[in-house]
Amino acid sequence: MSMKKESPWDVELHLSAARGDSKRLQVLLESGRVHVDCKDKDGTTPLILAAAGGHVEAVTELLQQGADPNAKRLTSTTALFFAAQGGFLDVVNLLIDHGATVDSCSIDGGTPLFVACQCGHLDVVVSMIERGANANAHMKDGATALFIAAQNGHVRILEVLLEQGAKTDAARTDGATPLWIAAQMGHDHAVRRLLKAGAKVDTTRHDGATPLFKAAHKGHTAVIGELLKYRPSLGILPVIFRVSK
Structure with missing residues (x-):
C-alpha cells in the first residue's frame, strides 16, 4: 500500500x-x-x-x-x-x-541470513538454512554469509555454512575472501577452521595484500601462527612492491 x-x-x-x-x-x-x-x-x-x-x-x-x-x-x-x-x-x-520470503534482500543485497550470521545467532542460522536460505547468496559488494561470519569470528556459524556447501574462497569485489577478512580481524579460530576447510592461504586483495600481510600489519600473532602452518608465500605485497619500483 x-x-x-x-x-x-x-x-x-x-x-x-x-x-x-x-x-x-x-x-x-x-x-x-x-x-x-x-x-x-x-x-x-x-x-x-x-x-x-x-x-x-x-x-x-x-x-x-x-x-x-x-x-x-x-x-x-x-x-x-x-x-x-x-x-x-x-x-x-x-x-x-x-x-x-527467506532470501528477501535489502538494498545492499543483505538477507536475513546475513544479519543472523553477523550477530552470531547460531540457532537462527541453522533454522533459516533448514527453511531454504541460500548459503551462497552475496551482497552487492560480493560478501557472502561465510564472509560475514568470518569477519565477526563466529566459528560455529562458519562450520554450519561450510557443511551446507558455502564456497570457501568466494571473494568480495575487492578480492578479499573469508580467510582474508578473518586474518585482518584477528580471529585465529576462524582462520584455523577456514584453512582446514581448504581456503587458499595466499589469496590476495586487489591491492596485493595477503592474509599473512594483514595479520602481520595488525599484530595478530596467533593468526600468523595458524597461517604459517600452511606455508604461505612470504612475498606478502608483490603487486605493490612491483609498482613502487
Missing part, C-alpha cells in the same frame, strides 16, 4: 506493535479505523516493529489480521530481516510459516 500522512490511529498502532501489546492491536484493528499494514515515513509497518522487538503474540495477532509478511521499509528490509537480526527464533519461524 502507498504511504500517506500518518493519522493518530496509525501512530497508536505502531506504538502498540513496538510495545508488543497484542490486545491493544486487536482493538485498534477491529475498530476499522486503521490498516494493518499502515506505514510510517520510513516504510515501517506494525509487523516490522513487532518482529524487531521479538513480540511473538503481537506478530501472531498482526498476521492473523492479514499483515503482509513481506512488506518492506524504504531500505527493502522486512520483518524477517529484523527478527533474524534480533535472534528471535520463534518470530523467524512464525514469519516463514506465514509466507515470509
